[in-house]
Amino acid sequence: MKPSPISATVDFDKDGVQHGFLRLPYSRDDSAWGSVMIPITVARNGKGPTALLTGANHGDEYEGPVALMDLAYRIDPAKLSGRVIIVPAMNYPAFRAATRTSPIDRGNMNRSFPGRPDGTVTEKIADYFERILAPMADLVVDIHAGGKTLDFLPFACIHHLPDKALEKRCRAALRAFSAPYSVMLLEIDSVGMFDNSVEAQGRIFLSTELGGGGSSSARSNAIAKRGLSNVLIHAGILKGEVETSLSIMLDMPDGDCFTFSEHDGLFEICADLGAEVKQGDLLAKIWPVDRTGVAPVDYHAKRDGILTARHFPGLIKSGDCMLVIAVREG
Numbered sequence: 564m565k566p567s568p569i570s571a572t573v574d575f576d577k578d579g580v581q582h583g584f585l586r587l588p589y590s591r592d593d594s595a596w597g598s599v600m601i602p603i604t605v606a607r608n609g610k611g612p613t614a615l616l617t618g619a620n621h622g623d624e625y626e627g628p629v630a631l632m633d634l635a636y637r638i639d640p641a642k643l644s645g646r647v648i649i650v651p652a653m654n655y656p657a658f659r660a661a662t663r664t665s666p667i668d669r670g671n672m673n674r675s676f677p678g679r680p681d682g683t684v685t686e687k688i689a690d691y692f693e694r695i696l697a698p699m700a701d702l703v704v705d706i707h708a709g710g711k712t713l714d715f716l717p718f719a720c721i722h723h724l725p726d727k728a729l730e731k732r733c734r735a736a737l738r739a740f741s742a743p744y745s746v747m748l749l750e751i752d753s754v755g756m757f758d759n760s761v762e763a764q765g766r767i768f769l770s771t772e773l774g775g776g777g778s779s780s781a782r783s784n785a786i787a788k789r790g791l792s793n794v795l796i797h798a799g800i801l802k803g804e805v806e807t808s809l810s811i812m813l814d815m816p817d818g819d820c821f822t823f824s825e826h827d828g829l830f831e832i833c834a835d836l837g838a839e840v841k842q843g844d845l846l847a848k849i850w851p852v853d854r855t856g857v858a859p860v861d862y863h864a865k866r867d868g869i870l871t872a873r874h875f876p877g878l879i880k881s882g883d884c885m886l887v888i889a890v891r892e893g
């Protein structure tokens with residue numbers, strides 16, 4: 564395999580705090596020998612485990628960048644045993660453009676793994692995480708939210724894994740994060756995800772969906788900040804006590820948890836996130852956008868559970884993910 568074209572301006576083996584960049588050469592019209600400069604912080608104090616903390620894997624999700632900018636700014640190596648690597652915006656070009664995918668190559672970072680050292684900009688970044696950063700880490704926390712088109716109940720999540728011993732360690736990290744909800748997430752499109760790449764390397768992987776709509780809130784930012792510090796304490800990297808609170812454990816047993824729109828139109832949501840719903844309950848209507856006097860199309864709950872995610876914009880298209888229901892674990 565070719566070496567990565569990305570070079571780090573930080574030394575991963577040095578004690579103390581360093582703020583620098585992952586520099587990826589990117590020749591373009593406005594900068595012939597230019598680079599993409601991805602901010603990174605490394606904080607280390609002696610031997611111990613390594614945590615890799617990432618945000619803006621999708622460029623329009625903000626709790627990760629907010630909580631990680633804050634952590635990078637105030638992290639004190641004297642309180643650490645081990646190493647914390649912080650990348651607030653993995654898909655940095657997408658983050659700067661406030662879009663889910665990269666404006667350079669339309670690359671969706673979380674569908675680009677394992678990446679390629681000789682691929683697109685997005686694939687080169689993915690490859691660096693796959694071959695350089697993830698192997699350094701004992702655990703990875705990747706903070707997501709719904710972006711501009713989805714809104715979620717605030718949850719942290721892990722996956723059912725074939726390696727049950729690893730799943731158990733992931734579950735302990737999930738409990739330590741202590742988001743208001745904890746979900747065993749069923750992925751509908753898992754090829755190329757960072758999640759699988761880290762899990763396949765036998766590392767603890769924790770993700771989140773903490774809100775959405777293309778911004779963040781005081782509440783969702785606080786959940787991200789507390790969750791990250793809880794996980795670092797749980798891993799033995801940061802001194803302190805894990806601050807847990809009630810977290811409702813949810814599972815997603817099958818594809819009936821998802822409802823996709825089969826119509827274009829004006830979206831009327833009929834239940835809010837967190838609502839306990841019964842199979843058959845009216846959850847949404849889609850009205851025509853071009854005339855009055857026509858009945859809407861009704862969408863009903865396919866199963867009992869808790870409304871966990873919803874389409875966010877006021878208009879909807881056929882194929883959009885409209886509703887997600889998860890069920891209490893038990």
Ligand SMILES: [Zn+2]
Pocket residue numbers: 620621624707708
């Ligand atoms: Zn995301």
